[in-house]
Amino acid sequence: MQVTEEKKEETAGAELPEDTAALKKLLEDERAKSAEYLDSWRRAAADMSNYRKRMEKDASEMTKLANSVLIARLLPVLDDFDRALQTIPDNLRDFTWIDGVMLIARKMGAILESEGLKPIEALNKPFDPNVHEAVIHEETDQHEEGTVVAELQKGYKLGDRVLRPTMVKVAKKKGSSDG
Numbered sequence: 318m319q320v321t322e323e324k325k326e327e328t329a330g331a332e333l334p335e336d337t338a339a340l341k342k343l344l345e346d347e348r349a350k351s352a353e354y355l356d357s358w359r360r361a362a363a364d365m366s367n368y369r370k371r372m373e374k375d376a377s378e379m380t381k382l383a384n385s386v387l388i389a390r391l392l393p394v395l396d397d398f399d400r401a402l403q404t405i406p407d408n409l410r411d412f413t414w415i416d417g418v419m420l421i422a423r424k425m426g427a428i429l430e431s432e433g434l435k436p437i438e439a440l441n442k443p444f445d446p447n448v449h450e451a452v453i454h455e456e457t458d459q460h461e462e463g464t465v466v467a468e469l470q471k472g473y474k475l476g477d478r479v480l481r482p483t484m485v486k487v488a489k490k491k492g493s494s495d496g
Contacts, residue, residue, distance in 0.1 A: 381476075384432060384475075385475050385478070385480060388429060388432060388434055388473075388475060388480065389480055389481065391425070391429065392473060392480070392481055394425070395422075395425060395426065395429070396470065396471065398418075398421075398422035398425065399422075399471070401418070402418075402419060402422060432475075433475050433476045434473050434474070434475055434480070435473065435474045435475075436471055436472070436473055437449070437471070437472035437473060437474055437479070437482070437483045439465045439468045439472065439483040439485050440465055440466075440467070440468050441460075441464060441465065441466075442464070442465050443463055443464060443465075444463045444464070444465055444485065444487045447479065448472060448474070448479055448482055448483060449465060449472070449482055449483050449484075449485045449487075450472075450482040450483065450484050450485065451485055451486075451487045452469060452484050452485070452486070453467075453469070453485075453486040453487070454486070454487050454488075454489045455467075455486050455487070455488055455489065456489050456490070456491045457488050457489070457490075457491065458490070458491055459488075460488035461488065462488055462489055462490045463487060463488065464487070464488045465483075465485045465486070465487055465488075466485075466486050466487065466488045467485065467486035468483055468484075468485055468486075469484040469485060469486060470483065470484035471483060472484070
């Protein structure tokens with residue numbers, strides 16, 4: 318009986334390295350698959366995260382665009398308020414309804430300002446074609462050439478973007494040609 322048990326142990330010992338090698342190979346294959354699946358999952362998670370960020374950015378840009386379109390459409394109303402308030406006769410300035418209209422204009426301006434709208438400073442500044450639109454050149458010796466001498470229509474920026482350039486009158490030296 319001992320002989321058969323020894324033979325069994327020998328045969329079992331002989332089979333064990335083959336089984337171990339096969340098991341090791343199988344384990345390595347499974348580890349490789351696991352690493353591949355983990356890598357694929359990480360890529361998919363990163364793709365999803367990038368997609369979400371891109372969608373959030375697109376939604377934000379769309380909101381900014383919609384706001385800028387609406388604000389640009391309100392600018393003529395703001396201009397009308399400014400013109401109306403500048404032309405109120407002195408004998409009407411003390412009426413409370415005039416104060417009410419002025420309050421409405423200030424509220425509208427404050428709301429637009431809270432959305433990022435800023436007037437473009439132009440008067441007595443050097444002409445800048447990025448933010449100013451020269452509609453008239455005036456020959457003068459009183460101002461340096463290229464200086465804005467009058468603001469004909471107020472311009473605005475929304476954030477860093479020019480929503481509407483300021484229409485201006487620009488100084489030009491007397492006797493110089495427009496070229």
